[in-house]
Amino acid sequence: MIKMKTIKKIIGLAILILFFAPLTQVMAQGSPPPPPGDVGGGDTPIGGNAPIGTGLVILTTLGLAYGGKKVYDARQKLEE
DSSP, X not given: OOOHHHHHXXXXXXXXXXHHTTHHHHHOOOOOOOOTTOOSOOOOOTTTTXXXXXXXXXXXXXXXXXXXXXHHHHHHHHHO
């Protein structure tokens, strides 16, 4: 049986993640437009324009969920 204290921690963590996840999109800024008459673009980053912010948020969330499950399982085993 899941204790009420554990449920409150899980809900608090979920609210915290949902609050901070959109901030990664707000902080990102695009590069300025090229000057008029510029033919080639030498301003392209090495990795191209591949977005990594969303992937990092997904991986962090999955890592937190996995870690939470491991902690939960360890505490259940300790209580036995």
